[in-house]
Amino acid sequence: MTEEWLLDRSSDTPLYQQIHDRIVGKIRSGAWPVGTKIPTQRELAERFGVNRSTIVYALDELSADGLIQSKVGQGTVVANNTWNVIASARTPDWGRYVAAGAHRPNQQLIQLINKAEENPAILRLGTGEPAPELLPARAMMLSLQNSAASLSLSYSEPRGSLRLRETLSRYLLAKGINAAPSSILIVSGGLQALQLIALGLLHDGSAILTESPSYLNSVHVVQSAGIRPCGVPMDKDGLLARRLGSMKRKTDAAMLYTIPAFHNPTGCLMPAARREELLHVCMHERLPVVEDDVYGDLWLDEEPPPPLKAMDREGLVLYIGSMSKSLGPGLRLGWIVAPVPVIDRLADIKMQTDYGTSALSQHAVAEWLETGRYDEHLSGLRAELRRRRGYMDTLLNRYMGSRAEWSLPQGGFYIWLRIRSPIQVRRLFDLALKEGILLHPGSVYDPGLDEPYLRLSYAYASFDQMELGIRRLAALISQLSGDNTQEL
Amino acid sequence: MTEEWLLDRSSDTPLYQQIHDRIVGKIRSGAWPVGTKIPTQRELAERFGVNRSTIVYALDELSADGLIQSKVGQGTVVANNTWNVIASARTPDWGRYVAAGAHRPNQQLIQLINKAEENPAILRLGTGEPAPELLPARAMMLSLQNSAASLSLSYSEPRGSLRLRETLSRYLLAKGINAAPSSILIVSGGLQALQLIALGLLHDGSAILTESPSYLNSVHVVQSAGIRPCGVPMDKDGLLARRLGSMKRKTDAAMLYTIPAFHNPTGCLMPAARREELLHVCMHERLPVVEDDVYGDLWLDEEPPPPLKAMDREGLVLYIGSMSKSLGPGLRLGWIVAPVPVIDRLADIKMQTDYGTSALSQHAVAEWLETGRYDEHLSGLRAELRRRRGYMDTLLNRYMGSRAEWSLPQGGFYIWLRIRSPIQVRRLFDLALKEGILLHPGSVYDPGLDEPYLRLSYAYASFDQMELGIRRLAALISQLSGDNTQEL
Numbered sequence: 001m002t003e004e005w006l007l008d009r010s011s012d013t014p015l016y017q018q019i020h021d022r023i024v025g026k027i028r029s030g031a032w033p034v035g036t037k038i039p040t041q042r043e044l045a046e047r048f049g050v051n052r053s054t055i056v057y058a059l060d061e062l063s064a065d066g067l068i069q070s071k072v073g074q075g076t077v078v079a080n081n082t083w084n085v086i087a088s089a090r091t092p093d094w095g096r097y098v099a100a101g102a103h104r105p106n107q108q109l110i111q112l113i114n115k116a117e118e119n120p121a122i123l124r125l126g127t128g129e130p131a132p133e134l135l136p137a138r139a140m141m142l143s144l145q146n147s148a149a150s151l152s153l154s155y156s157e158p159r160g161s162l163r164l165r166e167t168l169s170r171y172l173l174a175k176g177i178n179a180a181p182s183s184i185l186i187v188s189g190g191l192q193a194l195q196l197i198a199l200g201l202l203h204d205g206s207a208i209l210t211e212s213p214s215y216l217n218s219v220h221v222v223q224s225a226g227i228r229p230c231g232v233p234m235d236k237d238g239l240l241a242r243r244l245g246s247m248k249r250k251t252d253a254a255m256l257y258t259i260p261a262f263h264n265p266t267g268c269l270m271p272a273a274r275r276e277e278l279l280h281v282c283m284h285e286r287l288p289v290v291e292d293d294v295y296g297d298l299w300l301d302e303e304p305p306p307p308l309k310a311m312d313r314e315g316l317v318l319y320i321g322s323m324s325k326s327l328g329p330g331l332r333l334g335w336i337v338a339p340v341p342v343i344d345r346l347a348d349i350k351m352q353t354d355y356g357t358s359a360l361s362q363h364a365v366a367e368w369l370e371t372g373r374y375d376e377h378l379s380g381l382r383a384e385l386r387r388r389r390g391y392m393d394t395l396l397n398r399y400m401g402s403r404a405e406w407s408l409p410q411g412g413f414y415i416w417l418r419i420r421s422p423i424q425v426r427r428l429f430d431l432a433l434k435e436g437i438l439l440h441p442g443s444v445y446d447p448g449l450d451e452p453y454l455r456l457s458y459a460y461a462s463f464d465q466m467e468l469g470i471r472r473l474a475a476l477i478s479q480l481s482g483d484n485t486q487e488l
Numbered sequence: 489m490t491e492e493w494l495l496d497r498s499s500d501t502p503l504y505q506q507i508h509d510r511i512v513g514k515i516r517s518g519a520w521p522v523g524t525k526i527p528t529q530r531e532l533a534e535r536f537g538v539n540r541s542t543i544v545y546a547l548d549e550l551s552a553d554g555l556i557q558s559k560v561g562q563g564t565v566v567a568n569n570t571w572n573v574i575a576s577a578r579t580p581d582w583g584r585y586v587a588a589g590a591h592r593p594n595q596q597l598i599q600l601i602n603k604a605e606e607n608p609a610i611l612r613l614g615t616g617e618p619a620p621e622l623l624p625a626r627a628m629m630l631s632l633q634n635s636a637a638s639l640s641l642s643y644s645e646p647r648g649s650l651r652l653r654e655t656l657s658r659y660l661l662a663k664g665i666n667a668a669p670s671s672i673l674i675v676s677g678g679l680q681a682l683q684l685i686a687l688g689l690l691h692d693g694s695a696i697l698t699e700s701p702s703y704l705n706s707v708h709v710v711q712s713a714g715i716r717p718c719g720v721p722m723d724k725d726g727l728l729a730r731r732l733g734s735m736k737r738k739t740d741a742a743m744l745y746t747i748p749a750f751h752n753p754t755g756c757l758m759p760a761a762r763r764e765e766l767l768h769v770c771m772h773e774r775l776p777v778v779e780d781d782v783y784g785d786l787w788l789d790e791e792p793p794p795p796l797k798a799m800d801r802e803g804l805v806l807y808i809g810s811m812s813k814s815l816g817p818g819l820r821l822g823w824i825v826a827p828v829p830v831i832d833r834l835a836d837i838k839m840q841t842d843y844g845t846s847a848l849s850q851h852a853v854a855e856w857l858e859t860g861r862y863d864e865h866l867s868g869l870r871a872e873l874r875r876r877r878g879y880m881d882t883l884l885n886r887y888m889g890s891r892a893e894w895s896l897p898q899g900g901f902y903i904w905l906r907i908r909s910p911i912q913v914r915r916l917f918d919l920a921l922k923e924g925i926l927l928h929p930g931s932v933y934d935p936g937l938d939e940p941y942l943r944l945s946y947a948y949a950s951f952d953q954m955e956l957g958i959r960r961l962a963a964l965i966s967q968l969s970g971d972n973t974q975e976l
Contacts, residue, residue, distance in 0.1 A: 191843050354680045355820065
């Protein structure tokens with residue numbers, strides 16, 4: 001191994017990153033001009049004296065940077081242009097925000113999932129959105145003609161359309177939340193709400209307490225803003241509120257993020273008593289709470305207890321709602337309820353980011369809330385989700401009765417499935433993907449998870465797809481468990 | 489002055505910032521609990537031994553943080569709650585991104601302008617958006633019912649709806665731009681395009697060359713991302729391309745940002761010869777170009793020369809378009825055209841930020857482009873803008889013939905007005921605002937501007953408002969010039 005290829009093994013910079021940077025240097029300096037065929041993975045592994053998997057990581061990054069490209073029959077060649085070199089020279093915040101450690105495979109998995117979801121033929125067993133046929137696209141378009149006169153195509157106010165905020169104020173009151181229009185900010189979906197909170201209210205390096213597992217671990221923007229989710233253990237009633245005080249002190253957490261209604265990914269519903277306890281502890285600890293209630297309207301058996309925000313007398317709770325799970329993610333419309341100074345700050349950042357949310361979406365949502373169409377739609381959607389939940393339960397009992405454990409959620413989309421045999425879920429994911437079935441491994445929601453879990457969703461796949469998917473899933477689990485006596 | 493109030497005058501931290509931090513400390517420690525009436529500005533100025541204007545800056549920040557509140561008859565009191573304390577503890581990126589120097593008053597002015605625009609009664613003489621009555625809100629709603637069947641309310645692909653990208657590909661071809669749908673990214677308006685570029689392609693501290701003056705100086709997100717706009721001098725044909733090479737080397741600029749068609753704020757149209765020269769220089773210098781063409785469709789006399797992107801053979805130009813100026817800012821819809829690896833990177837960041845742009849907006853724009861409604865609308869809009877341009881010219885000749893200089897733009901919205909007497913534009917802004925007239929001072933677009941300029945727009949104010957506004961403007965300029973022989 002010549003010096004040219006020598007890596008610094010005592011450095012904090014991971015080896016794959018060093019290799020990446022070394023190759024970027026060769027491309028930038030002109031040593032490897034555009035069109036150069038670069039050495040094979042095997043050759044690079046030998047020259048650098050590392051495992052081939054390390055080379056694969058480095059090449060993946062270079063490929064994501066647009067600096068190299070694999071061509072059939074030609075191997076891998078340098079494909080840079082000026083823009084790409086700039087792109088690759090970026091600060092690490094977005095591209096390589098987690099240079100090492102447990103999060104990396106997690107994020108790699110999320111990228112694989114996102115990529116697979118672009119394939120329209122894929123069978124999605126865990127996707128967190130309602131199937132297109134459950135969304136009232138046609139009805140929405142037709143309904144809008146009645147209200148054409150009140151649409152404005154100008155910029156809306158910084159907090160969003162006043163009409164929509166007034167309408168939401170009434171809608172929230174029905175949940176027990178007393179929110180003036182001035183304390184509501186319209187955002188482009190729940191993800192943007194999290195981004196605004198990360199940018200506007202948190203330090204780089206802040207810790208956030210959250211359920212373990214939690215959707216928050218799958219949110220790239222949280223990690224790229226340098227925010228550390230810290231998992232609080234759960235029982236069947238949700239996160240253990242009594243642990244919050246000591247965990248806050250241990251982690252110096254800046255806030256708590258929680259999904260009390262139909263938690264993602266566990267489906268758990270926090271009962272009223274636990275909610276009261278949680279709020280009590282948080283008030284005592286002066287621990288601000290972000291309450292994510294995007295599944296709240298999707299109760300299937302009975303209405304959930306009032307949100308934490310409804311019990312909040314001290315402005316401690318920042319509340320997030322959205323139309324993405326109930327009326328359509330394509331609307332890109334959600335809201336934040338918070339004390340006015342916080343709303344002002346977040347509105348300011350939002351205006352600097354995108355000048356507001358689509359006027360068409362704001363108009364459509366106001367219209368559907370005001371005319372009662374939203375409530376009608378929810379009734380139908382709940383009936384459909386109930387059928388789907390029942391069917392998935394039947395399938396799980398039929399094919400996986402002895403191989404897995406689960407409990408049925410009282411609302412939302414998700415079944416948190418524990419697989420009894422100690423299989424490698426990543427292996428299961430790969431095998432299923434080869435068969436055209438997309439799974440959501442539990443590690444996406446808890447990088448430290450040491451038992452095999454999957455997040456299943458009954459909201460997306462059709463009945464036929466669910467049957468096929470759960471049946472194949474059971475067979476693959478058998479196979480990986482080294483057990484050939486497959487059920488059925 | 490006791491030690492408690494002693495400031496560090498040798499520190500890089502500006503005095504107002506030190507004062508701000510000192511007061512935050514008092515609030516956080518509990519020394520000044522909620523409801524505490526804080527000392528008056530005069531008292532604080534004495535205790536800290538600074539000018540009162542420094543105190544005003546510090547209190548403005550505290551007020552923006554939500555930590556203090558002025559109440560009529562009660563003075564200024566501490567109004568914090570837990571959220572606010574967190575908010576005030578933010579890293580400086582967003583809140584105090586420019587701690588000192590020329591940009592600060594500039595940004596303060598922009599905030600004043602944004603605030604004034606929230607007042608529906610304000611007379612806007614420089615606003616960069618079309619008047620609501622020029623936008624086809626009603627027609628858009630009515631038209632959508634015909635195409636209800638093709639709407640999807642699901643998430644769209646990461647680059648945006650394929651249908652819209654295919655439609656845009658044809659629309660761009662008519663401008664001479666050969667862009668495959670895979671090299672187009674749908675974004676939520678031109679501002680988001682700039683944000684994605686700043687986050688995805690630039691380092692913190694990168695310099696960008698741009699026209700002097702330039703819209704870019706008014707864009708908060710550019711500054712909060714730590715990007716330094718560097719002004720390139722202009723003549724009547726736009727920026728001086730021959731200066732780019734030396735300026736690139738001097739500033740180590742990462743790219744050029746330019747608005748060749750109907751430049752904001754000067755209205756300048758770059759002729760074909762200058763475009764060719766510019767591209768030639770940029771290719772020679774390997775200087776990537778961001779071409780902002782959001783006004784391109786708003787030509788009033790004749791079609792502009794082809795965009796830089798149409799002449800780009802090397803993937804050097806990243807092109808930005810938008811429906812905000814022509815069809816409606818409320819749609820929040822724009823696009824980026826760039827080499828595929830760049831689009832992939834920006835699409836990835838966009839997905840992490842807001843999961844895409846409103847499906848309703850994407851649907852409406854595709855529909856209007858495909859059916860020819862967009863072109864019809866443009867014809868009508870151009871006719872209307874022509875009338876307005878002519879009327880504003882008449883008014884300027886009538887009231888300000890000898891007091892100012894301007895030339896009529898061949899498209900877009902803006903007239904760049906140079907006031908002949910050396911008045912304080914900030915003073916003019918304040919006086920006009922007191923009369924309910926909102927101006928856009930030239931310093932917003934060039935913080936180093938040492939002559940009195942205003943950006944006027946004929947797109948927003950009504951004919952009556954223009955008459956009143958220009959007349960009053962002329963009177964105020966006379967007054968500030970110490971000249972009482974007001975014209976007419």
